[in-house]
Amino acid sequence: MFSKVRLCLPFIILEIFVICVQSYNFPESPFFSRYDGLDYSPDSFSNQHKRTRRSTSKTNILLPINAFGKIFQLVLSPDYDVVHPNAKLIVGGREWTGGLPAVSDHVVRGYVDGFTHSVVFGSVIDGVFRGTVSLNKSNLLHSASESYDTYFIEPSGYYFNKDFPFHSVIYNSLDVKIPTVGQSRMRRAVQEMDLKFCGLSYPNIVQEMSKTNIEDREKHGNTVFRSSSSFVKSPFSRNRGSYFMELQSPFVRSFKLPHLVNNNSLSYKDGGPNTRVCNLYLQSDTYLWDHVIHKRHIQGNRELAVKEITSIFTQHVQAAQLIYQDAIFRDHSGRLEFRGVSFRVDRVLINVTEHDCRNRLWKPKYLQDQDNSYISPNALPRETISDHLFLHQPSNTDHSGFSGAYTDENPFCAPNIDVTNYLNLHSYNKYDDFCLAYIFTxxxxxxxxxxxxxxxxxxGAGGVCEKHRKILEGDQNVYKSLNTGIVTLLNYGSKVATKVSQLTFAHELGHxxxxKHDNFHENESYGCLPSIDDVRGNYIMFASAISGDKENNNKFSNCSLDSIAKLLDRVLRGENNCFLTSDGPFCGNQLTEEGEECDCGFTRANCHDKCCHPRDSASPCKLVNSVFIDHAQRTVSFMHMHLCLF
Structure with missing residues (x-):
């Protein structure tokens, strides 16, 4: 008989350096009731990061954090799942050399050493980490057996104009303040739990977006949210021809749902989120550019501003990944079940004020000799035009060739655009090669x-995979894309807390x-709208603001899961299915694929390999540290015995 033996693998550490947080008299912040400053050496951390990026083997970046009297060791590694390796980046009307990967190699993901269920994600720019640190992933997804905190780390330049001896601030999600200066309306709304952060919480916006024409009603057999004719009165409106060019994406591949087993069962082998990758087109307007470029830690540096904005994008996508990949979308009947959805950034357009907000006196060729078949704004992204109006420059430092991202007046430069018209402006453009297109402002x-x-x-229509097509606005035919959404990072004069904006992005993706909003299901018996006394809080799709620190805040209600499952079923079996398949492995399908050390399943409940961490752990599809392995077979076998040491 053979007894279990305790064997341990050494944990290889690239470089350890000590982070000291000296005793500073921190200035009071209007944003946090409590925070700490981080002043570790960016050079030391940057050197680790560069070595990890160049390394052909898997090495981790180690970042000890000393804050609030505690020391946390962040174990980070590059996150290659968020950005496509051929993703394009357009800045101020010019294609960035090397594309999006050239400025997004800072994206990382990991965990906190010693906290089994922890999760960390964010970016490393010039040796400084910004991102989310949750000591228990359950805080972000499920009910936690122990109460651990979630922290956010951001450059101090976002909050302080003066130089302080710390480059970053770290704060607990529970310590975020509600703005107080001149914002009595907001304070009152929050106290009444009725801060309507989603535009669809307002009946007037819903009514305006619900207007549709008879042709579409008859075609789809259902009422579809449509925009109203209010945009026609916008100063950007102008007659134009029906000239549009299909975006030629190099990475579009379709995924076809397998044939159903029988009419009463939708059972099939679900490949998980890797078979449902929603590719994204993300854009920032000039207002976000102005906000970032003038921050103290950016100091007008264009390349740093581009990296910072792409970091904002990728952090929001990472946060959404955490929610959507681990969700099991099941309808009320139990006939439909889809394990997760993934997101990937395939294109980014960054509008730059000095290049994009200049009046142009010339009319592009494609606007001449129109047949006036519909009205749309007088601007399309320059990259969609086929007559070579889009300029390709060889260098990122010579800005003389910049002429703006749009062929005519940039629609997002106007100072006063209401939220509905802002979404309309965004939706007039064509995003047929993308699952969804979002603009951040x-x-x-x-x-x-x-x-x-x-x-x-x-x-009906609208949402994921929707194509650019003609609809009726008022008495005019227009072309619009309804696979769009918007998020702003400013609210009542103050920067939106990172956790709130991340949940907002996840909420709008849910639409x-x-x-729909959970309030829509208040008379149903599925428990989708918790009582006001429920300590677990409201779900993601609640109509009003959620704090992000309650159990339900990061979860979908049963009604949302039901709606999404039905929508996924319709899209995956339809002709317009745009979901892609991922080239990489998917942790949780019980197949050990390239890049994985093991794969025992989605959750601990279906993981029967004690040597392997399941997907819902801090180290998904990684071997436990105390295992001696046969590198060819990944297991310890002796006379057909599987040995793991605990």
Whole structure:
């Protein structure tokens, strides 16, 4: 008989350096009731990061954090799943050399050493980490057996104009302040639990977006959220011809749902989120550019500003990944079940004020000799035009060739655009090669709205995979894309807390995937709208603001899961299915693929390999540290015995 033996693998450390946080008299912040400053050496951390990026073997970046009297060791590694390796980056009307990967190699993901269920994600720019640190992933997804905190780390330049001896601030999600200066309306709304951060919480916006024409109603057999004719009165409106060019994406591959087993069962082998990759087109307007470029830690550096904005994008996508990849979308009947959805950034357009907000006196060729068949704004992204109006420059430092991202007046330069018209402006453009297209801004929309998106309807239109097509606005035919949404990072004069903006992005994506507000289901018996006394809080799709620190805040209600499952079923079996398959492995399908050390399943419940961490752990599809392995077979076998040491 053979007894279990305790064997341990050494944990290889690239370089350890000590982070000291000296005793400073921190200035009071209007944003946090409590925070700490981080002043570790960016050079030391940057050297680790560079070596890890160049290394052909898997090595981790180690970042000890000393804050609030505690020391946390972050174990980070590059996150290659968020950005496509051939993703394009357009800045100020010019294609960036090397594309998006040239400025997004800072994206990392990891965990906190010693905290089994922890999760960390964010970016490393010039040796400084910014991102989310949750000591228990359950805080972000499920009910936690122990109460651990979630922290956010950001450059101090976002909050302080003066130089301080710390480059970053770290704060607990529970310590975020509600703005107090001249914001009595906001304070009162929050106290009444009625801060309507989503534009679809307002009846007037819903009514305006719900207008549709008879042709579309008859075609789809269902009411579809449509925009109203209010945009026609915009100063950007102008007659134009029906000239549009298909975006030629180099990475579009379709995924076809396998044939159903029988009419009463939708059972099939679900490949998980890797078979449902929603590719994204992300854009920032000039208001967000102005906000970032003038921050103290950026100091007008264009390349740093580009990296910072791409970091904002990737952090929001990483946060959404955490929610959507681990969700099991199941309808009420139990016949439909989809394990997760993934997101990937395939294209980014960054509008730059000095290049994009200049009046142009010339008319592009494609606007001449029009047939006036419909009205749309007088601007399209320059990259969509076929007559070589888009300029390709060889260098990122010579800015003389910049002429703006749009062929005519940039539609996002106007100072006063209400949230509905802002979404309309975004939706007039063509995004057929993308699952969804979002624009991020730094505008203060009325009513506290920080997000708005088109709601997908089963049997209707709108949402994921929707194509650019003609609809009726008022008495005019226009072409619009309804696979769009917007998020602003400014609310009542203050920067939106990172956790709130991340949840807002996830919330608006939920609309694109067919989920309505939970309030819509208040008379149903599925428990989708918790009582006001429920300590677990409201779900993601609640109509009003959620704090992000309650158990339900990062989860979908049963009603949302039902709606999304039905929408996924319709899209995956339809002709317009745009979901892609990932080239990389998927942790959780019980197949050990390239890049994985093991794969025992989605959750601990279906993981029967004690040597392997399941997907819902801090080290998904990684071997436990105390295992001696046969590198060819990944297991310890002796006379057919599987040995793991605990």
């Amino acid at each position: 730094y505008r203060d929309f009325s009513g506290g709205t920080i997000g708005l998106a088109w709601v997908a309807e089963v049997g 694109n995937f067919g989920a």
